[in-house]
Amino acid sequence: MPAESCSHIDAVSTIKHPKRRECEECVKLKTTWVHLRTCQTCGVTLCCDSSPNRHASKHARATTHPVVVSAEPGERWLYCFQDDAIVEY
Secondary structure, rough: OOOOOOOHHHOOOOOOOOOOOHHHHHHHHHHOOEEEEEEEEOOOOEOOOOOOOOHHHHHHHOOOOEEEEEOOOOOOOEEOOOEEEEEEE
């Protein structure tokens, strides 16, 4: 994975990890997800764009919260929706 940062990723000082390993919106809808992402602005954990509902990117667009961290065990990267930038940590 290339190290490509942006000002939004650079502004993340403490990484927020998921409180639970589930998509909060998919649980409400009783649907499934593929992978999870945790918003670095508000801490909500939602499903990725490979999931049917794509809640993480919808959240980023609706709230202008640009950066998520992978909530998958063993994955250590941040992604900025606004700048399409990704960096491992």
